[in-house]
Amino acid sequence: MSTPEASTPDFVSALGRGLAVLECFGPGREKQTLTQVAALTGLSRGTARRFLLTLAALDYLASDGKLFWLTPRVLRFSHGYLASFGRAEVVKPVIQAVSEQLNESCSMAVLDGAEVVYIARVEARRVYSSRIDVGSRLPAHASSLGRVLLAGLAEDALDAWLARHPPQPWTARTITDPAQLRARIVEARRQRYAILDGELELGARSIAVPVQDATGRTVAALNIGTSAARAPLDQLRRQFLPVLRAAAAEIGPGFTGW
Known part of the structure; x- marks a missing residue:
């Protein structure tokens, strides 16, 4: 999995990368570590960490300090x-x-x-x-x-x-x-x-x-x-x-x- 990119000036890269982080979770990948998310998205560990913590702060992800997983909030979509x-x-x-x-x-x-x-x-x-x-x-x-x-x-x-x-x-x-x-x-x-x-x-x-x-x-x-x-x-x-x-x-x- 790689993060989406686009040449159009209207494309918001940060949003694309954030959605790519959410898409890391699914069947067989219900819980992910920071390292796994970084590998799946192609993001650096530092960037992946910021996205994970932001999504957790917004209640789209939960964490025990090591693993991250989706919350029911994503069902709104x-x-x-x-x-x-x-x-x-x-x-x-x-x-x-x-x-x-x-x-x-x-x-x-x-x-x-x-x-x-x-x-x-x-x-x-x-x-x-x-x-x-x-x-x-x-x-x-x-x-x-x-x-x-x-x-x-x-x-x-x-x-x-x-x-x-x-x-x-x-x-x-x-x-x-x-x-x-x-x-x-x-x-x-x-x-x-x-x-x-x-x-x-x-x-x-x-x-x-x-x-x-x-x-x-x-x-x-x-x-x-x-x-x-x-x-x-x-x-x-x-x-x-x-x-x-x-x-x-x-x-x-x-x-x-x-």
């Missing part, structure tokens, strides 16, 4: 973001109904750089649950949510995305050839859905559809995640797809952009 969509209260009941009808986990996500970010999720009732929750991130190129969201980009924006984010393998089935990946994204745009089978995790498969606002712009994606053992590919198209499309149609018109 996520709450404001989710509320900015409009009709946020509609989303949860709709995906809850989808999950109960299909007995599978249902999620909604948006595109953020090379990844999709989960903004809503209802987990199916099973003995073992996944580690995915609101705020979780997955690689866009290897997820059905990502394929659908990328399909919503204009041609030039899609080409720029592919140039910036070369696809990396997650399993032996992950599509890593840019031309082949682009063809699959274009296919998802034409079909208005995407199915992925074992590209992110062997044995896992999913189907996603776009959530479009009143202007027809793709603002999010809705998906069902399942396993190859539970759901044949034909079932995803025949049974899951109509339910997802109906849910997306219910959610989409009231969604606002950002």
Whole structure:
């Protein structure tokens, strides 16, 4: 991880570095030392220390004198973001109904750089649950949510995305050839859905559809995640797809952009 820089005179470098410090904390990095933060951000220890102590003084971080960690105050940002969509209260009941009808986990996500970010999720009732929750991130190129969201980009924006984010393998089935990946994204745009089978995790498969606002712009994606053992590919198209499309149609018109 490196601190963001920009050539524009309007870019505030100190703010960029401070946000980079906050981004050091996450799954697998819940608690960090000064040395770890400095290494992750590329900042000197002295600079990293000042940012950490400032964020602690503002109650965004807590510390025991050696380790630093996030406080619940950072949730103010996520709450404001989710509320900015409009009709946020509609989303949860709709995906809850989808999950109960299909007995599978249902999620909604948006595109953020090379990844999709989960903004809503209802987990199916099973003995073992996944580690995915609101705020979780997955690689866009290897997820059905990502394929659908990328399909919503204009041609030039899609080409720029592919140039910036070369696809990396997650399993032996992950599509890593840019031309082949682009063809699959274009296919998802034409079909208005995407199915992925074992590209992110062997044995896992999913189907996603776009959530479009009143202007027809793709603002999010809705998906069902399942396993190859539970759901044949034909079932995803025949049974899951109509339910997802109906849910997306219910959610989409009231969604606002950002």
